[in-house]
Amino acid sequence: MTFELETAANPEGLKRVVIEPVSRVEGHGKVTLLLDDDNRVHQARFHIVEFRGFEKFIQGRPYWEVPVIVQRLCGICPVSHNLGAAKAMDMIVGAQLTPSAEKLRRLMHLGQVLQSHALHFYYLASPDLLFGFDSDVAKRNIVGVAAAYPDVARQGVALRKYGQEVIRLTSGKRIHGTGAIPGGVNKNLSMEERDSLLKDIDQMIAWSRDAVELIKKIYCDRPDFYNGFGYFKSCFMSLVRDDGALDLYHGGLRARDEHGQAIFDHLDYSHYWDYVHEEVKSWSYMKFPFIRSRGREEGWYRVGPLARINNCDFIPTPLAETERKVFKAFGGGSATQATLAYHWARMIEMLHCAEGIQELLHDNDLLGSDLVNRGERALRGVGVIEAPRGTLIHHYRINEDELIVRANLIVSTTHNNHAMNEAVRQVALQYLDGQQLTEGLLNHIEVAIRAFDPCLSCATHAVGKMPLEVELVDAGGNVIDRLNKNSDGRCDA
């Protein structure tokens, strides 16, 4: 562990390096490093620079509005928020979902995870993975990938589009649709819609397999490098199905420690606060959740694809399950802790999504018309879902008038906050310590952050990507060196 790097003992007299904003992640974050005269790293932090409280915004709004409004948190994974909030509202309206409603929601969710994983892998991560972390920055982007690997880029675009089409047909729009409502969904699939999705699904499965092969090859060609990059051990948390299977839509919470031992299992998430607490630190707007029984220092964990693939006992679709076994064997049979293994796990999940979509498309419940259910109303609702980036918690309390009085959201990126900081500190020590800083070296830090696919808009509401600016500031606060990366990836001093 590198806790000692979280806060430097004597920050005075150190120079400050700022990476802001971190590029090719969703939203706006920054990294600051404190270095001494020999460029030794004394402090490394990844933090969030902006925050607008969504929880406040929805206070006083009627609960049935929330699943739609909450999607405005994010342009990349709005469906996760739609579903997370809708699940919470199911509890509030006392609904047991009909088979049609649940399957339509699951389909929407698989489409969402598929498109989000495709976006991350092909657009955001593949430039680093295919060209190298300190390769020519002018080419290290999706345009460069399209030029050098046109097939890969084309498949990425097509997979993303397919996922978006699933979302459109289940929610009415490609982004910010209205599919899931309290107690069910507002729309089923028509026969034509179902058939239009069936037409291309085999191709999507084939390309998802190619993606797994690609990342596997990249990884296995340099196993020591990939395993060692930003390596650290941690706990993992995710939902699992009752039988231990990977389930992105619903399940109980499972957390395992760094040795793979259960901390809790099949936990009813409607009382998550008994198990997960959040710590506030003065230097970041993003909170730091931890598992209560392990305490602040030992209780932090990772969520997302790596956590899910490590945590589940099996994947309920055959091709992805085969790949999970390969992945597991590669890790020596126990949980793979490597930061960059996120990419591999993510592609196994993308394959699972494609297979899951195919399976669902053959289920006639998708065409059913029994879409909404209501039961006895409750004043509190918790919805948890495995969003593309990890466990997403929505928690609401309403008053007798049915207006929101309190809301708490713990988004995936927040769960990973501590772990991302840990990765940054590791990489800073491994690659930057004592070195003259270059763009390529600084990109190593971003590569570590990017592995988590953080969504800072979810965590903060900041939208849009901006160019990266790195400043070297000496002890007196004077800028002694400056590196600019423009939004097109080009650098100038």
Place this chain on the structure above:
Amino acid sequence: MSKTITIDGLAVPFQEGQTIMDAALVSGVYIPHLCHNPEFKPHGSCKLCTVNVNGRNVASCTMPAVEGQQVLSDIAELNADRLALTQMLFVEGNHLCPACEKTGNCQLQAVAYYLGMMSPHYNHFYPQREADASHPDVMLDRNRCIYCELCVRASREVDGKNVFGLSGRGIKTLLVVNSASGLLGDTDLAVTDKAAHVCPTGAILIKRHGYAVPIGQRVFDHITIKEVQTGGSDE
């Protein structure tokens, strides 16, 4: 022989006692309007329906049709005024379409689309207005009220109650409800009342129904407000 007026050069027949708006609607001629609803007596407050009659601007929803009137409606100058009025309505209240369950079914939004409104243009007032969810089945969100008084008229004329009213003047105007507590839950409004269903915007809503109609099946998803209100096609 029926009497006629002309609207934008088109001969439009009318019957004694009809307004220009009445005659236009019967003939499928669209004059943008918000506070008018043919089921109720005209109100003449939003001024969106302003037309030019023999050189003078008047509200077509209150102006009786008179033989031989030359009416201009669909002209650049009047449409610019209508757009400005609509934009003012948007900034005077809190009309956040992406966060409103009435989206796709809202006449204010539909008129804005029809008039080609691309932005609110004016600075938002962001007024502080209360939502009232005290009624078990009906919710009142004053943020979206445009003071058309349709609910006031419906409650009085159709429901035989007196649930809604406007108080205050100008920018301080507020929709109030008729109960000692000032809360909707303490009035005799019933969910089946006409007043609960007449609001052209999302200010009066039936509870728990938000977003039940999928995108693609909402009133204005495929047709414009002109087609909806005149039964014609948008040519």
